[in-house]
Amino acid sequence: QVQLVQSGAEVKKPGASMKVSCKASGYTFTAHYMHWVRQAPGQGLEWMGLINPGSGSTDNAQKFQGRISMTSDTSTSTVYLALSSLRSEDTAVYYCAREIVLLSSPIVAFDFWGQGTILTVSS
Amino acid sequence: DIQMTQSPSSLSASVGDRVTITCRASQTISTSLNWYQQKPGKAPKLLIYAASSLQSGVPVRFSGSGSGTHFALTISSLQPEDFATYYCQQSYSTPMYSFGQGTKLEIK
Numbered sequence: 001q002v003q004l005v006q007s008g009a010e011v012k013k014p015g016a017s018m019k020v021s022c023k024a025s026g027y028t029f030t031a032h033y034m035h036w037v038r039q040a041p042g043q044g045l046e047w048m049g050l051i052n053p054g055s056g057s058t059d060n061a062q063k064f065q066g067r068i069s070m071t072s073d074t075s076t077s078t079v080y081l082a083l084s085s086l087r088s089e090d091t092a093v094y095y096c097a098r099e100i101v102l103l104s105s106p107i108v109a110f111d112f113w114g115q116g117t118i119l120t121v122s123s
Numbered sequence: 124d125i126q127m128t129q130s131p132s133s134l135s136a137s138v139g140d141r142v143t144i145t146c147r148a149s150q151t152i153s154t155s156l157n158w159y160q161q162k163p164g165k166a167p168k169l170l171i172y173a174a175s176s177l178q179s180g181v182p183v184r185f186s187g188s189g190s191g192t193h194f195a196l197t198i199s200s201l202q203p204e205d206f207a208t209y210y211c212q213q214s215y216s217t218p219m220y221s222f223g224q225g226t227k228l229e230i231k
Contacts, residue, residue, distance in 0.1 A: 035220070037167075045159075045167065045210055045222040059218040095166055107173045108214035109157040113166035 002026040004096050004114035011120045017084040020117045022096030029077040030054035033099040035110060036070065036081045038092040046092075050099070051079055086121045093118050125149050125216045129209075129223035135231040140201045144226045146194040146211035155215035158187055158196045161225075162207045170209075171196065206230050 007021040022034065036048040049060030053072040060068050069082040079096060094117045097110035126149040136142050146156065154174035159167035169178045171187035174194060184199040198205055211223040 044225045045161075045212075047212075047220040047222065050218060061219060097166075100169070100172065102172075105173055105176075107155065107157075107176075108217070108220060109169055109172040109178075109212070110159075110167070111169050111178065113168075116166055 002098070002112045004098060004112055006094075006096060006114040006117045009118040009120070011122065012086050013123055014087055014121060016086050016121075017082060018086060018090075018119055019080055019082040020094050020096075020119070021078050021080050022114050023076065023078045024053075024098070025077060027098075029074060032101055034072070034079045035097045035099060037095045037097055037110070039095070039116075040089070040092040043092075048081070048094075053077075053079055086119075088121050091119060091121045124219055125152065125213050125221055127211055127213055127221055127223040129211055129226050131226060132224065133227040133229065135229050136201055137231045138201050138203055142198045142201055142228065144196045144209055144228075146189075146196070146223050148192045148194075148213055148215075151191045152213045152215035154190045155213055156187070156189065156194045157212045157214060158185075159210045159212065160205075160207045161210065167210065201228075203230075 003025045005023045033050050035050045038046050051058045051070040058070045067084050072079045096114040098112040100109045100111040128147045156174045158171040161167040170181050175187045186197050188195050208225045208227045210225050
C-alpha cells in the first residue's frame, strides 16, 4: 500500500534552516511528482512547491523563491524539503503529497499525503 | 494568481441533511478543481478531482459539479464521519495550485 512517512517535529530559531524528509513506499517512486503543502496553526492549506523525483526538477510558489529547496534520493525513495531564513510565520505543519496519475486526464491532484511534520520557529 | 473563495466559511448541519459547499475562482479554470476533506490533526484526503470525478474509495454520497468559475461539493446525506473541514483547490494555473480558505462543517 502507498505510504508517505515524514520525519519528526522540529523546533528552530528565527534565521535558521530546516529540512524535512518524506519517505515513499508501495509504488514506483519516480512515476509520481511530489508536492509540499503547509498549514499554519488554525489556517488553511498553502501550496509550496513540487519535485519530479526522477529528474530532480522542481518548481515552487513565488512566495518562497530563494528560501526553498527540494531534492530527491531515488536510492531511498525519499524527497526532502529545505527552507532557510526561517521566521515565526513559517511555524506550520508541512505535508508531502503525491500527485495523482490518471491515464484519462492530465489532472493535478494529491491522492496520498504524509502524516505531516510540525515546524515551530521561536526564539 | 488565481484566488479561490469558498462559501460558507462554516456550516452547521444535522446527520441526514443534504449539504452544498461552493467554491468560486477569480478566473476561469475549466474543470481543474479538486475537493479535499480534512479532519483535526490529520492530513487532507482527496474526495473529488477534475470537478466531478469521485476518487476511488470515497462514498457516493459525495459529488462535485461545476465548470469555469463556479463549483460545488454536495453531500447527499450527512453521516457522522463527514463533519470536517473541506477545501477546494484549483490545478489550472500551473504551478500555483491554490486552495480555498476552507469550510468547516459542524454538527447542529
